[in-house]
Amino acid sequence: MQTSTDTAVERRVFHLNGLELSVTLAGEGRPLLLLHGFPELAFSWRKVMPKLAAAGYHVIAPDQRGYGRTTGWSADYDGDLAAFRLPNLVRDALGLVAAFGYTHVDAVIGHDFGSSVAAWCALIRPDVFRTVVMMSAPFSGPPSLPFNTANEPAKPATDDPVHRELAALPRPRKHYQWYYSTRPANDDMHRAPQGVHDFLRAYYHHKSADWKDNTPYPLHSWSAGELAKLPTYYVMDLAKDMAATVAEEMPSREAIAANTWLPDRELAYYSAEYQRTGFQGGLQWYRCGTSGAFTAELQTWSGRSIDQPSAFISGKQDWGTYQRPGVFEAMQTKACTKMIGCHLVDGAGHWVQQEQPDEVSRLLLQFLARAAQ
The missing domain is CATH 3.40.50.1820 (Alpha/Beta hydrolase fold, catalytic domain)
Known part of the structure; x- marks a missing residue:
């Protein structure tokens, strides 16, 4: 490095x-x-x-x-x-x-x-x-562990309804962590039409202070209506993958040339590594969380x-x-x-x-x- x-x-x-x-x-x-x-x-x-x-x-x-x-x-x-x-x-x-x-x-x-x-x-x-x-x-x-269940058994875990509610919005949406847990997610990014380098450029830009619509504030609840206020890198359009999502926010050549916190020569280090390894190793972390398979251990x-x-x-x-x-x-x-x-x-x-x-x-x-x- x-x-x-x-x-x-x-x-x-x-x-x-x-x-x-x-x-x-x-x-x-x-x-x-x-x-x-x-x-x-x-x-x-x-x-x-x-x-x-x-x-x-x-x-x-x-x-x-x-x-x-x-x-x-x-x-x-x-x-x-x-x-x-x-x-x-x-x-x-x-x-x-x-x-x-x-x-x-x-x-x-x-x-x-x-x-x-x-x-x-x-x-x-x-x-x-x-x-x-x-x-x-x-x-x-x-x-938390199920609590005070000796006389009333704990309710079984159910699928989070927020994902169905997001998909049913007038502008159908999906949460990025559950998208990252799908089989196609790695190929969507590793074989992005714009290439790994430009995919990462747009991804880093979209989540940075350089993207001027990043003006966050607290949300009131874990509900479809509130989550839909998040930018598309967190709550995506239902029909789009991550490569297509961030491609819409690709910075201009002039903006890229003016970038001092991640100039192209430094971005090239990331893109070369991810071109070589793909993204699945990191995506496995998200899958551990969304699957719920390890919640009992964490309890x-x-x-x-x-x-x-x-x-x-x-x-x-x-x-x-x-x-x-x-x-x-x-x-x-x-x-x-x-x-x-x-x-x-x-x-x-x-x-x-x-x-x-x-x-x-x-x-x-x-x-x-x-x-x-």
């Missing part, structure tokens, strides 16, 4: 938990673990890693299971999803910490789906993950909260903060009991550490200093 924004960055491969885990490193000192989201890579931390390293940290950023140069995972749609469930992703992170000879890290920092992994790391092993920063995807806590931690110092950082222009109604508020009032920072960074959409790396680095270092007091 070498670009003009990098200093003292190297890549190493570790054999753990069935993987050959590709890890990007910077600096020396107290350890930090950085976990990327979808569709990203360790490369998404390229602008903050040197700043954290310069402040005296050993920064560790893997290509997570299903992504990039990490191997040992299967992209078979019909394969076993269990390897991609959240506790096993926590096991990957735990093994990486141990591989370096650390008993703990000062912070686990996750973005997008990596934010969920970071939150579960903190919840399951607070002794190892001493603090946590969640970025762009708030955490509402573990799912093992029902009622637990994140009690070590925590923080949340997102872009002010990021709909991800509000895409699940009530979660942003539940994170601050219930799921995290010692949240010492909650920041919405102006001038950033979903890719906050890429769009506004200086401010994100400042907030991370401020959090680490406060948590150490």
